Amino acid sequence: DTGVSQDPRHKITKRGQNVTFRCDPISEHNRLYWYRQTLGQGPEFLTYFQNEAQLEKSRLLSDRFSAERPKGSFSTLEIQRTEQGDSAMYLCASSFGTGETEAFFGQGTRLTVV
Amino acid sequence: AQSVSQHNHHVILSEAASLELGCNYSYGGTVNLFWYVQYPGQHLQLLLKYFSGDPLVKGIKGFEAEFIKSKFSFNLRKPSVQWSDTAEYFCAVNAYYGQNFVFGPGTRLSVLP
Numbered sequence: 001d002t003g004v005s006q007d008p009r010h011k012i013t014k015r016g017q018n019v020t021f022r023c024d025p026i027s028e029h030n031r032l033y034w035y036r037q038t039l040g041q042g043p044e045f046l047t048y049f050q051n052e053a054q055l056e057k058s059r060l061l062s063d064r065f066s067a068e069r070p071k072g073s074f075s076t077l078e079i080q081r082t083e084q085g086d087s088a089m090y091l092c093a094s095s096f097g098t099g100e101t102e103a104f105f106g107q108g109t110r111l112t113v114v
Numbered sequence: 115a116q117s118v119s120q121h122n123h124h125v126i127l128s129e130a131a132s133l134e135l136g137c138n139y140s141y142g143g144t145v146n147l148f149w150y151v152q153y154p155g156q157h158l159q160l161l162l163k164y165f166s167g168d169p170l171v172k173g174i175k176g177f178e179a180e181f182i183k184s185k186f187s188f189n190l191r192k193p194s195v196q197w198s199d200t201a202e203y204f205c206a207v208n209a210y211y212g213q214n215f216v217f218g219p220g221t222r223l224s225v226l227p
Contacts, residue, residue, distance in 0.1 A: 035217075040219075040220070042219045042220045048213050100165040100166070102160055103148075104160075105157050
């Protein structure tokens with residue numbers, strides 16, 4: 001499968017624990033995006049990388065959230081001290097270039113904080 | 115900042131009925147426009163896209179959308195829906211030289227057999 005892959009698919013964690021998600025974009029895609037989606041809502045933008053540089057972060061992204069893309073390939077999203085409000089689907093997408101470009105999405109990681 | 119609104123939260127249709135889902139965006143510059151579909155339990159998939167040229171674009175599964183620049187709209191249409199079209203539909207916009215993709219809240223389509 002050469003699409004965007006995310007791991008794990010599901011994560012259940014206790015409030016206060018830290019969690020880390022991984023995203024592997026389509027190879028050669030230089031842009032990588034993280035979104036959060038709750039039930040009945042559209043994806044909300046969290047952050048975006050071009051190669052290894054994190055170029056934009058949403059105001060939604062609190063200090064407990066951090067993302068990296070160390071070598072411009074895969075990316076990780078860490079949530080520290082999880083709260084019940086963090087329960088959501090976390091989506092990763094990738095795209096190539098600028099101008100006429102589209103985003104390809106992974107299956108997502110569903111986080112449940114209990 | 116860009117934003118996207120979708121006219122309907124939930125649409126219920128019978129098979130063979132015609133579909134039109136509204137989408138409006140706010141952004142003054144050149145944009146790329148998209149409709150994504152999310153079938154139950156599946157990831158977001160691209161249905162169709164508009165970059166430039168003919169404002170009437172055709173996508174997969176018989177869907178089409180029309181870009182009306184003066185109205186900042188990109189409505190999705192299908193002449194005859196099928197039960198298998200039951201899904202959530204998201205309109206999205208990306209500034210031509212921009213960064214992130216901005217999504218609307220989605221419209222849930224239920225097609226009754």
